[in-house]
Amino acid sequence: MGAIEWGRRIKAYRKLKGYTQIQFAQKLGISVSIVGEIERGNRMPANELIHLITDVLDISIEELRPED
Numbered sequence: 727m728g729a730i731e732w733g734r735r736i737k738a739y740r741k742l743k744g745y746t747q748i749q750f751a752q753k754l755g756i757s758v759s760i761v762g763e764i765e766r767g768n769r770m771p772a773n774e775l776i777h778l779i780t781d782v783l784d785i786s787i788e789e790l791r792p793e794d
Contacts, residue, residue, distance in 0.1 A: 728767070728770075729764075729769060729770040730767030731767075731792035732764070732770060732771060732776075732790075732792060733765045733766055733767040733768075734765075734767070734792075735791075735792055736764060736765055736771070736779060736790065737765040739783050739789075740783065743784070745782075747762060747765075753782045754778055754779065754782060756775070776790070
């Protein structure tokens with residue numbers, strides 16, 4: 727699955743949960759620029775970060791995972 731699909735879904739869920747990129751980055755303990763790169767599809771989040779993202783957003787990996 728491509729980084730673009732992951733990024734789109736992460737961005738959509740972040741907005742749905744009411745986080746700005748700054749707030750989201752702070753919760754994840756990463757920089758805002760990394761959040762932006764992930765959301766634009768320029769960077770694929772590592773598995774560890776995906777788990778952290780699902781914890782912060784209070785969703786399952788299955789909900790976040792792009793459809794094949």
